[in-house]
Amino acid sequence: xxxxxxxxxxxxxxxxxxxxxxxxxxxxxxxxxxxxxxxxxxxxxxxxxxxxxxxxxxxxxxxxxxxxxxxxxxxxxxxxxxxxxxxxxxxxxxxxxxxxxxxxxxxxxxxxxxxxxxxxxxxxxxxxxxxxxxxxxxxxxxxxxx
Numbered sequence: 001x002x003x004x005x006x007x008x009x010x011x012x013x014x015x016x017x018x019x020x021x022x023x024x025x026x027x028x029x030x031x032x033x034x035x036x037x038x039x040x041x042x043x044x045x046x047x048x049x050x051x052x053x054x055x056x057x058x059x060x061x062x063x064x065x066x067x068x069x070x071x072x073x074x075x076x077x078x079x080x081x082x083x084x085x086x087x088x089x090x091x092x093x094x095x096x097x098x099x100x101x102x103x104x105x106x107x108x109x110x111x112x113x114x115x116x117x118x119x120x121x122x123x124x125x126x127x128x129x130x131x132x133x134x135x136x137x138x139x140x141x142x143x144x145x146x
Contacts, residue, residue: 002125004080005065009034012062012083019084022120028090029057032083037067047082049089060086078121085117 006012012032020026040048040061048061062079088094094113096106 003078004121005077006034006062006079012079015080016060016083016087019087022124023084023087023090025087025090027056029055030060030087030090031058032060032062034064034079035061037063047086049086051090053092058090062086081114081117081121084120085113088113088117 004015006015009032012034016030016032020028020030040046040063046063049058051058060083062082065077065079089096094109096102096109
């Protein structure tokens with residue numbers, strides 16, 4: 001898969017709007033920023049997300065390509081995959097916990113989201129899949145199907 005690096009924040013924001021439509025997160029106001037790697041809260045992370053559920057707003061931070069270092073899943077400079085990964089965290093069932101006793105669960109969530117993100121972007125880049133991807137909403141809340 002060819003890695004995607006956004007040429008500027010405007011291109012990243014356009015991609016974000018497109019993936020919000022695909023993921024059925026259109027009612028969220030999501031702002032994307034490209035920042036120095038040191039401005040991402042977890043030094044092992046490749047991207048960052050702050051979400052404000054009651055306002056249906058989120059802020060995604062993507063690192064500049066030159067600041068990407070090996071993270072939990074290795075050296076990944078594909079900003080589109082990172083963008084989709086962070087958007088998936090908006091769904092409450094795909095959020096990590098601050099509880100240290102849940103560290104294994106958090107790792108499993110991150111592995112799941114990374115696999116799904118890479119798969120979705122790969123299908124989309126090959127002209128397949130995005131029109132079939134549907135995330136269902138229940139009572140106007142982003143939810144996952146159990």
